[in-house]
Amino acid sequence: MRAVLLAAGEGKRLRPYFDRPKPLVRLLGLALIERNILSLRECGINDFIIITGCYAEEIKDYLGSGEKFGVKIKYLHNPDWKLGNGVSAYTFQQDYRQEEKFILMMSDHIFEVDLLKDFIAEAKNLKPDELLLAADSRLENIFDLDECTKVKARQNYALQLGKELNDFNAVDCGLFIGTGSLLEALSNSIAKEAYALTDAVNLLAKEGKVKLHFIKHNWFDVDDYQSYKEGEKILLQSLIPPKDGFISKVINRKFSIRITKFLTPTGITPNQITFLSFLTALASAIFFALGNPFIGGILAQLTSILDGVDGEIARLKFLRSDFGEIFDSILDRYGDFLIVIGMAFSWYQHTGQTVALLISAAALIGIPMSMLFKEKFRNVFGKQFIPEFNDGITRYFPANRDGRLFIIMLGGIFNLLPASLTILAVITHLQTFYRLYNVRKLTSAE
Amino acid sequence: MRAVLLAAGEGKRLRPYFDRPKPLVRLLGLALIERNILSLRECGINDFIIITGCYAEEIKDYLGSGEKFGVKIKYLHNPDWKLGNGVSAYTFQQDYRQEEKFILMMSDHIFEVDLLKDFIAEAKNLKPDELLLAADSRLENIFDLDECTKVKARQNYALQLGKELNDFNAVDCGLFIGTGSLLEALSNSIAKEAYALTDAVNLLAKEGKVKLHFIKHNWFDVDDYQSYKEGEKILLQSLIPPKDGFISKVINRKFSIRITKFLTPTGITPNQITFLSFLTALASAIFFALGNPFIGGILAQLTSILDGVDGEIARLKFLRSDFGEIFDSILDRYGDFLIVIGMAFSWYQHTGQTVALLISAAALIGIPMSMLFKEKFRNVFGKQFIPEFNDGITRYFPANRDGRLFIIMLGGIFNLLPASLTILAVITHLQTFYRLYNVRKLTSAE
Numbered sequence: 001m002r003a004v005l006l007a008a009g010e011g012k013r014l015r016p017y018f019d020r021p022k023p024l025v026r027l028l029g030l031a032l033i034e035r036n037i038l039s040l041r042e043c044g045i046n047d048f049i050i051i052t053g054c055y056a057e058e059i060k061d062y063l064g065s066g067e068k069f070g071v072k073i074k075y076l077h078n079p080d081w082k083l084g085n086g087v088s089a090y091t092f093q094q095d096y097r098q099e100e101k102f103i104l105m106m107s108d109h110i111f112e113v114d115l116l117k118d119f120i121a122e123a124k125n126l127k128p129d130e131l132l133l134a135a136d137s138r139l140e141n142i143f144d145l146d147e148c149t150k151v152k153a154r155q156n157y158a159l160q161l162g163k164e165l166n167d168f169n170a171v172d173c174g175l176f177i178g179t180g181s182l183l184e185a186l187s188n189s190i191a192k193e194a195y196a197l198t199d200a201v202n203l204l205a206k207e208g209k210v211k212l213h214f215i216k217h218n219w220f221d222v223d224d225y226q227s228y229k230e231g232e233k234i235l236l237q238s239l240i241p242p243k244d245g246f247i248s249k250v251i252n253r254k255f256s257i258r259i260t261k262f263l264t265p266t267g268i269t270p271n272q273i274t275f276l277s278f279l280t281a282l283a284s285a286i287f288f289a290l291g292n293p294f295i296g297g298i299l300a301q302l303t304s305i306l307d308g309v310d311g312e313i314a315r316l317k318f319l320r321s322d323f324g325e326i327f328d329s330i331l332d333r334y335g336d337f338l339i340v341i342g343m344a345f346s347w348y349q350h351t352g353q354t355v356a357l358l359i360s361a362a363a364l365i366g367i368p369m370s371m372l373f374k375e376k377f378r379n380v381f382g383k384q385f386i387p388e389f390n391d392g393i394t395r396y397f398p399a400n401r402d403g404r405l406f407i408i409m410l411g412g413i414f415n416l417l418p419a420s421l422t423i424l425a426v427i428t429h430l431q432t433f434y435r436l437y438n439v440r441k442l443t444s445a446e
Numbered sequence: 447m448r449a450v451l452l453a454a455g456e457g458k459r460l461r462p463y464f465d466r467p468k469p470l471v472r473l474l475g476l477a478l479i480e481r482n483i484l485s486l487r488e489c490g491i492n493d494f495i496i497i498t499g500c501y502a503e504e505i506k507d508y509l510g511s512g513e514k515f516g517v518k519i520k521y522l523h524n525p526d527w528k529l530g531n532g533v534s535a536y537t538f539q540q541d542y543r544q545e546e547k548f549i550l551m552m553s554d555h556i557f558e559v560d561l562l563k564d565f566i567a568e569a570k571n572l573k574p575d576e577l578l579l580a581a582d583s584r585l586e587n588i589f590d591l592d593e594c595t596k597v598k599a600r601q602n603y604a605l606q607l608g609k610e611l612n613d614f615n616a617v618d619c620g621l622f623i624g625t626g627s628l629l630e631a632l633s634n635s636i637a638k639e640a641y642a643l644t645d646a647v648n649l650l651a652k653e654g655k656v657k658l659h660f661i662k663h664n665w666f667d668v669d670d671y672q673s674y675k676e677g678e679k680i681l682l683q684s685l686i687p688p689k690d691g692f693i694s695k696v697i698n699r700k701f702s703i704r705i706t707k708f709l710t711p712t713g714i715t716p717n718q719i720t721f722l723s724f725l726t727a728l729a730s731a732i733f734f735a736l737g738n739p740f741i742g743g744i745l746a747q748l749t750s751i752l753d754g755v756d757g758e759i760a761r762l763k764f765l766r767s768d769f770g771e772i773f774d775s776i777l778d779r780y781g782d783f784l785i786v787i788g789m790a791f792s793w794y795q796h797t798g799q800t801v802a803l804l805i806s807a808a809a810l811i812g813i814p815m816s817m818l819f820k821e822k823f824r825n826v827f828g829k830q831f832i833p834e835f836n837d838g839i840t841r842y843f844p845a846n847r848d849g850r851l852f853i854i855m856l857g858g859i860f861n862l863l864p865a866s867l868t869i870l871a872v873i874t875h876l877q878t879f880y881r882l883y884n885v886r887k888l889t890s891a892e
Binding site for chain 1: 779780794823886
C-alpha cells in the first residue's frame, strides 16, 4: 500500500517558535513528517507520495528521494494549497492507480506504531467504494477538543463530520485509508467550491461510506506550541514497556525518560548509550573496590537507569538493531559481573573472611541465571518468558536486573556490602530453582 | 495419514536368540515395532493399523491401544500369514478408506526419523494411482545385499523388483506410501497365487506406477542376529549430532555412546543422567578443592561425557522434553561454576595470591557467555548460531563446554590449575568479543 502525506500547509501558529516549516519541526530528535515516514515503514509501507505546497523546496531538500530512510518518496505539488487541504489531497489524483487503496495522513499528526498497524490491518475489510477513517471515541483524553474535527457516528459508520458539530461521539484523527471514491468526492466538493478534506468526507458520510476504526493507542495533532509540548509527553510515556520491572517502573523510568528527552536532539546512538552504561558499571566497580561504596552504589543505580535509555532512544528514533540487542545483553552481564567483583574485593579486603569469597562467587554465578533461563525458555517454547505470569511468588524477588542493581545501590549507600551480596546470592538462585520447578510442573501437566 | 505396519511373520532366524516374537525384540531399549511407532509419531503420524499373524496376542498385549505412546492402534488379523506378506498387506483392504494414501512398512525395518520425514513429504507429489517406494541406491553401504529385494530403476520409477535380479541399481527398503491401486494389485496377484508383496509391486512396476524415493539417511533390516548387531551400531552412530564440538567428537562420543548402549535397557531417564552429570561436576569440584586435582580432572571429563549421554538416550528412546532441555542447560552451568570454584579455592589456598582470585573470577564470568550469546542470537535472528560458520578463527578455541572441560581435565591431571583457569578466562572472553565483532560486521553488511 502507498501512503499519501499532506504537507502543503503553512503551519502559521507554530512558525514563531521554530525556524522551519511545520512538517520539518523536530520533535524528540525527528522532524514530524520524518517520524510519520519511519512509523509507516515499521508497518511495511515503503512507497510515499508527499503533497507539497507552501514550503515545497525545504521539504524536498530535507527528505530527498527517501533513500536515507530506505523508502521511495515521490513529490506532488499543489500550487493552490491556500484554498484548503481538500485540494492538496485531490492532487494525488494525478498519480492514483485504478482500484488502489492508499493511506492518507496529515504530516503533523503523530501516531503510535501499534495504532497504525491496527488501522492498516483493517484495510482488508474495507469495501472498494468506502473510506476508512481513524476515530477516537475516548473524548475525555482529547487534548484540545475545540481544535478537532468531530464525528457523529452510528456504530462504526460516520453520519456527519465538522469542527462545529454539537452532537458527536468521536473525533477525526486525520488518518484515512482511501479508495477511488474519496478522489471522486473530492472532485465533487471542489467543484462546489468546498475545499476542505472534511467537505469531501462529509459527502461520503451522507452515502454511508465512511467506515470508522476506533483507535486504542495514543496519537496527537501538533497545532501550536502547547500541543507540541503535550505530544512530547505522550511520545515519551509511550516508551515505557508494559512489562517493566518494579524498580524500573517506579524509579528508573522517571530518570531515564528525562535523559532520553535530553539526548534525542544529539546524534548519540543506542549502542553508545549501552557502552556508556557499561562504563558507569565499571566506574561503580572501581569505586566499590577502592572503598567508596556510596559512590559505587549511586553509579550502580545510574547504570540501571542508563540501561533503559538505550532502548528508549532506539524506539523513539527507530534505531533498533539486532546487533544492538545482543550487544546490550552481553555488555549488561559484563557490567553486573564487574560491580559484584568490585564489591567482593572490598568486602574481602576489609575482613579477609573466606565466606566473603564464597558468597561473592555465589552472587556472581547467580547473576546470569535469570537471562540464561529466559532466553532458553524462549528458544525451547517459542514464546517469551513472562515473569508476571511464570514466576509465581518469586516475581516479587528483585532478581531481575533492575532489582539486582537496586539491592547493590542500597548496599552501597548504607555500606552493607555483605548483606547486599548475600541477598543477591540467595534470590538469584532461589528464583532459578523455582523457575525449573515451575516449568517442570507446567510441562508435566500437558 | 495412517500407517500400516506388517507384523505377521514368524521371524524364525532371530527366534533362537530372543525369547519373544521378532517385532517385540528389544533393540537399544525399545522393541522394533515400538521404535517404528515412535519414529512415525515424530513425523506426525498418530493412527496405526497393525497387521498381526503368527504372534498376534503377544503383540497386542505389548502395544495395547497405543495410549501409552500417545497414538491410536487398531489390529487386523491375517490367519493366512504363512502364505506370504502380500496377504498380510492385503488384510488392510478391510479398513481402507476411499482415496486414502497410507504408509506401509515392515515392522522389522528401522529408519532414521529424518528419512521418514523426507519420505512422507514426497507423498504430496504422488499421483492417485501410484505407489511410492523408498529405495536405497548406495549399494556399497548395504549390509547384506543377498537378503535384499533389488530394484531396477529408470530415473525415479521402478521397472522390475526381485531378490534374484542381476541387473539392478537400488534396493527396496520395505517402506511404501500406498494408494487404492496397491490393494488392487495385491488382489490381482493373490488371485494368481502370487502371495508376496513384491509380486503386487511388480505388477504396478510394469504399468510404470512405482515411483521411487531415493533415501539419504540410514536404515536397516533386522533379519538375523548379525543384522541385529549391525543395526545397533547404525542407531548408535546416528546419535552423534553433525555439529558436534571437536573434543566431543574425538573423545567424548567414544565413551558416551558406550554408556548409552549400556544404559538403554534400564529405565534411567535423560533427566536423571543430567542430574548425575551435575553430581560428577560437584564431585570434581570437591576433589579439586580438597587438593586432589587428578581425580578432579578425571571427574570433569566424566561430566563432559555424561553431558552427551542424556541427549543420546533422549533421542534414542524418544524421551526428549522441553523441561529436559532447560534443566540440562541450567544444571550444566551450575556444574561448570562449581568446578571452577573448586579449582580457584585450591589455587588460592595454596598460594594466597590475589591474582588467583581475579583470574578465577574472570573464568567464572566467562563460562556462561558462550551459552548466553548463542541463545540470545537465536532469539534475535530466529536461527541457530553455528560456531563452524559464525565463529571464524575462534571456532578452534576450546570455549564451548566440551573444550572447556577438557582444558580443566588437562589442568587437573598435570596439576596446572593456574594455567588451566587462565586459558579459560582468556578464551571465553576473546570468543565473546569476537562474536560481538562478527555480528556487528554481519548486520552492518546487510
